[in-house]
Every structure is written in C-alpha cells, then in structure tokens.
Amino acid sequence: MSQSSRGVSAKHTQSIRSGGDWVSLILLIVAALVMLFPLLILTINAFKTAADYNATGPLSLPAHFTLDGIISFWTTVDFPVKFLNSFVISLVVSLAAVTLSVLNSFALGIGRVKGNTWIILAIMLANMMPQEALLYPLYTMFKEVGLYNSQMSIIVIFTIIQSAYGTYLLSSVYGTFPQAILEAAAIDGASRWQILRKVVLPISWPTISVLFVFFFVWTWNEYMIPMAFLMSDDVQTIPLALATLQGQHTMDATTLASASLLSIVPTIIFFIIFQRKLSQGITAGAVK
Known part of the structure; x- marks a missing residue:
C-alpha cells in the first residue's frame, strides 16, 4: 500500500x-x-405554591417563587437536628466500616489467614441476608444491652453491615496484590503495620475512597432499621423524619417535594465534593 x-x-x-x-x-x-x-x-x-401546582400541574415552571414548603418542612421536623443526626451516623459508620474493611481484608487477602476462602464466603453470605431477617434478633440484643433507641445502635449495626461488603470487595483486591512489593518491603525491615500503612494503603487509596463515598450515601438513605430502632424524635434521621411527617400530617405535593429535595441535597453535595476521588477509584489500576 x-x-x-x-x-x-x-x-x-x-x-x-x-x-x-x-x-x-x-x-x-x-x-x-x-x-x-x-x-x-x-x-x-x-419552589411552587400549592395554588400553582393545582392550577398548572407538576411540569410547569412556578408562577410565584416561594420557600413556604421548605420553611414548613424545616420547622416541622426540626431539620437541623435531623441533619446532624444523619451526618454524624453516616460519617462515623463510613470511617469505622472503611477501617474494619481494610484491616479485615489485609488479614484475609495479604496475611493469608488459614481458611480465608471460607471466611470470605461466610461474610458474603451474611451480607446477602435481607435486613428483615435481622430486625428481631438485633432488637432483642440491643434491648438487652441498653442501646435501643440510641444512635450508637445504628452505628454498630451499619458499621458491621457495610464492613462486610467492604471486606469482601477489598479482599479480592488485596488477594492479587503484587507479592514482589510486599517481599521487598519485608526485606527492608518493614513490619506488618508499616507494610499496611506505607505500601498497601497508598496503592489502594482510590478504592478505599470509593467505599467511603458509597458507605456514606448508603447509610444516609437507610430507613428500615432506623425506623425500628430510633423512636425518639431527637435521635431520628432525615429519611425517617420525612416518612414520619408523611404519616402524621396531610402534606400537599409542593411541601412533599420540598421535603424530598432537602433530604437528598446533602448527599448530592457530598457526592460532588468527592466526585474526583470516586472517578479516580473507578479508573485506577491495581499498581501505581
């Protein structure tokens, strides 16, 4: 040619x-x-008035811009308290679950614990169990130890649930970790803790960041278990407050839209802040 x-x-x-x-x-x-x-x-x-919604339907732009729906939901459910509860629970669960996932996966994937395959299989099966099957045993257990109707019960439950998924995911990643890097670090005199902190974590940080974002969003949106464990108004989360408000009061469509928007805006902002880390984690290779 x-x-x-x-x-x-x-x-x-x-x-x-x-x-x-x-x-x-x-x-x-x-x-x-x-x-x-x-x-x-x-x-x-x-941002519509109820009259605008009834006159023009849900697809038209608001004829009169108003914050009445947002203000109503904000004051009725004491939104700042619910926001703080959701944020604290989601943040603590995310940090604790990521930490447990890393430590468990390091032991199972790199430490080569005896029977690690069966342990990972058991964790995967436990993670597949529906939450409905966990409600009564968890209710009985936390009632006995005095943690019922407290944020600590939700933190403990979801830390274990999320870390089970994180352990399963990271174990498969750490199981293919290049042995030459680990052996070189060991020859240089690095301890197990130093290998984890200075070798494994920097390489797997993008994946860990993805887990952190997912754990935060998943925990924020949880409804069933918090509904069964958080009875007092001062410990409830935003999704639970939204559902409770719908059950206790007759809400027009605009107020319901305002409440739903306020409940998801924090997760959208959180996602935007960590969007770059999320993209890096999805596209990162196993070795730098």
Whole structure:
C-alpha cells in the first residue's frame, strides 16, 4: 500500500472514530438528562405554591417563587437536628466500616489467614441476608444491652453491615496484590503495620475512597432499621423524619417535594465534593 493510500485510510479511520465519539457523547447527554429529569421536576415543584401546582400541574415552571414548603418542612421536623443526626451516623459508620474493611481484608487477602476462602464466603453470605431477617434478633440484643433507641445502635449495626461488603470487595483486591512489593518491603525491615500503612494503603487509596463515598450515601438513605430502632424524635434521621411527617400530617405535593429535595441535597453535595476521588477509584489500576 502506498503512502498516500495509508494516509487516506488513516484519515478515514479517524473520521469514523470522531463520528463514533460524537454519537457516544450525544447518547451520554441524553442518558444524563433522563436521569436528572426527576430531580429537575422535584426542584421545580419545591419552589411552587400549592395554588400553582393545582392550577398548572407538576411540569410547569412556578408562577410565584416561594420557600413556604421548605420553611414548613424545616420547622416541622426540626431539620437541623435531623441533619446532624444523619451526618454524624453516616460519617462515623463510613470511617469505622472503611477501617474494619481494610484491616479485615489485609488479614484475609495479604496475611493469608488459614481458611480465608471460607471466611470470605461466610461474610458474603451474611451480607446477602435481607435486613428483615435481622430486625428481631438485633432488637432483642440491643434491648438487652441498653442501646435501643440510641444512635450508637445504628452505628454498630451499619458499621458491621457495610464492613462486610467492604471486606469482601477489598479482599479480592488485596488477594492479587503484587507479592514482589510486599517481599521487598519485608526485606527492608518493614513490619506488618508499616507494610499496611506505607505500601498497601497508598496503592489502594482510590478504592478505599470509593467505599467511603458509597458507605456514606448508603447509610444516609437507610430507613428500615432506623425506623425500628430510633423512636425518639431527637435521635431520628432525615429519611425517617420525612416518612414520619408523611404519616402524621396531610402534606400537599409542593411541601412533599420540598421535603424530598432537602433530604437528598446533602448527599448530592457530598457526592460532588468527592466526585474526583470516586472517578479516580473507578479508573485506577491495581499498581501505581
């Protein structure tokens, strides 16, 4: 093939790739709009008056901008207290679950604990158990130890649940960790703790960051177990307060939209803050 023919072929291939990239970009934009459409409708209705909603329906822009729905939900459920409860529980669970996941996975994936395969299998099976099956045993246990109706009970329960998933995921990652790196660190005199802190953690930090973000969002959105364990108003979380408000009061659609928007905005902000870490964790390789 002549040089000119190869040049034409290369340009043709490049144009095909450019066309394919544009098609992919358009499809991604359409998919993003479809996914964001419910959030857009929720935001529009959160700033409507009840009269606007009844007159024009949920798809029109607000004729009169108002914060009445947001203010009503804010004051009715004492939103700052519920926000602090959700934030503290989610943050503590995320940090504790990530720490447990790393330590367990280091022992099972790198430490080669005897019977580690069976241990990981048992953790995976336990993680698949539905929460409904855990309610009564957990209720009885925490009632006996005096932790019922306290945030500590939720922190303990979800730390164990989330760390089970984290252990299963990280164990498979650490199981393929390059042995040459570990042996070189051991030859240099590094202890087990130093290997974990100075070798394993820096390499696996993107994956750990992803787990931290997921654990925070999952814990924030939990409803069933907090509903069974948090009875007092001063210890309830935002999702529980939203459901309780719906059950106790007759809410118009705009107030419900305002309450739903306030309940998800903190997780959106948290996700945006850690979005770069999340992207790095998804695309990072096993070894730097």
